[in-house]
Amino acid sequence: MPSLMGEKKVSRHQRIKNWLVTRIHEGQYVAGEKIPPERELMEVHGVSRGTVRRAMDELELEGHIERLPGKGTFVRHRAAMGHLPQTWVVLIRYRAEGRDRTVEGIESYAALANVRLVVEYLDDSIERLNQAVDRAVTTKATGAIIEALPYEPTAVDAYRRLIQNGVSLVFTRNAVQGVDAPVVTYNQKKIGGQIARHLLDMGHRRIGYISSPKYWVVEQQILGYREALLAAGIEPREEWISCEEHFSEERGFEATRRLLALPERPSALIALNSPAAANAYRAIRQAGLRIPHDISIVAASSYSDQLDTALDPPLTVWCPQNTAIRVGRIAAEVLHALAERRWGSPADEIDVDSAPHPRGSVSLAPKNVS
Secondary structure (H helix, E strand, C coil): CCCCCCCCCCCHHHHHHHHHHHHHHCCCCCCCCECCCHHHHHHHHCCCHHHHHHHHHHHHHCCCEEEECCCEEEECCHHHHHHCCCEEEEEECCCCHHHHHHHHHHHHHHHHHCCEEEEEECCCCHHHHHHHHHHHHHCCCCEEEEECCCCCCCHHHHHHHHHHCCCEEEEECCCCCCCCCCEEECCHHHHHHHHHHHHHHCCCCCEEEEECCCCHHHHHHHHHHHHHHHHCCCCCCHHHEEECCCCCCCCCHHHHHHHHCCCCCCCEEEECCHHHHHHHHHHHHHCCCCCCCCCEEEEEECCCHHHHHHCCCCCEEEECHHHHHHHHHHHHHHHHHHHCCCCCCCCCEEECCCCCECCCCCCCCCCCCC
């Protein structure tokens, strides 16, 4: 009887890889062709989704396939593999944990694509943006992932200069009017509406909104918030929306104090982000009120898991930190696809779904508030 020593059983995910690679080499799936979706591969091979995804991850790492968010998985153009971008610049508004998580997602994909990254934090400075663009052009960067400066209208000229010098662009978080480039973002209008509906389901009828000075994200969240209230038969009052006049570390504090001073104060607040929510906590405490017994609060996005959980009670966040990692990863995938000329409309918007993290800052509306 022959010995079985030394024989290696082929794993399930390896069988799927072998099956696909064979068909690619035989020309059954040609460059640029879409391969079967995960569900079909699960049925054909009788395996779990996790097994299929492991096979896809390894095939992508080895350069056989490429995933395009919202479009599917395709056989990679072999001729294009030798012309991958060599250097990408990543331009982020300022350093914060949430933004670092976005960079983490970008780095994870860049490592697979063998791309060199240059990451710069701009501190919302138009001068630093122009200097970073000068460096990108001088060093012949071929791609850029950019978080746009929301309060600097002249920044659009810097972004256009990158395009004029052959740099492919992908924006994160915010689109930029007048620049044709994909944006990977949260659907801010959808987020504003989802949070408002959640609070409405908890019995709240007077719901306030606080933020730093208005810009695109704030306007979209307010639009979704208004639509949700109107759909519930509630006319949103202008005084329920409180935005700071200037951007500062205290953002959210005065905005909350104005709402608490109303004759009929809100029983719940939506905060643009966790720093605004943290300052709202301080204003609420100074007013002698309790969270969530007297007033509930939800932050649309997180800057720091540490901050969110350190607050008392811990803060409910609609788009937590792991969502930021996905934004970065998808932005890198889209930029890679642009480099291989395999992306469709240059102005596509790719929405990343939120994954709310409920904590202790929300409860049912107080019985004495209607």
